[in-house]
Amino acid sequence: MKNWVNIVKLSVGTDDVAGLAAWQDTRHAQTADGYPRHITRMWPKRGDEILNGGSIYWVIKGVIQCRQPILRLDEVIGNDGIRRCAIVSKPGLIRVAATPRRAFQGWRYLSAEDAPADLTAQQQAETALPPELSKALADIGVR
Incomplete structure (x- = not known):
């Protein structure tokens, strides 16, 4: 059993992974030491x-x-x-198996066991599918 928990968060206003990466490259989305950050109202109770x-x-x-x-x-x-x-996150985005997720507000915990798998190195190097196609494939169980 893995002894950590993840967070899942909507990237509001983002059209694709490249758009999120571009946003994180802006000074507004970074800490003083240059790391990407997302500011949220609620402090995670499961921070450790x-x-x-x-x-x-x-x-x-x-x-x-x-x-x-x-x-x-x-x-x-x-x-x-x-x-x-x-x-505050490590720079760079790691693409994962496309997994449908309904809209929600704020962020949610995501157990390590329920988290989508990382794409292989070869898949990471491939051009990402358009979000609509990725969602359609994920909806029918093709990742």
């Missing part, structure tokens, strides 16, 4: 499990398409004085 090997799995156009290992959870205080959590 997440930091024990967990990743953030990104849902793009209704399909989990990629992941990033989580490095740390940083406290961020907004201009409004509210404490938030920055989920």
Whole structure:
């Protein structure tokens, strides 16, 4: 049994994995030390499990398409004085087997056992399918 937990998060406004990568390359989406981050209102109660090997799995156009290992959870205080959590990830996106996922708000935990498998090195090098096709194939069980 794996002793970590992952997070699954919608990448709102993203059309494909390349779009998420482009967003993460912007200064606004990075920590002061240059790592990609996602700021969220809620602080994970299972932070120790997440930091024990967990990743953030990104849902793009209704399909989990990629992941990033989580490095740390940083406290961020907004201009409004509210404490938030920055989920700081390792740079680079690892494509995973396309897995349909319905829309939800915020983020959800994803057990290591339920997480989609990484694509092979050869599959990683291939051009990604369009999100709509990837979702259609995943919906019928073809990954």
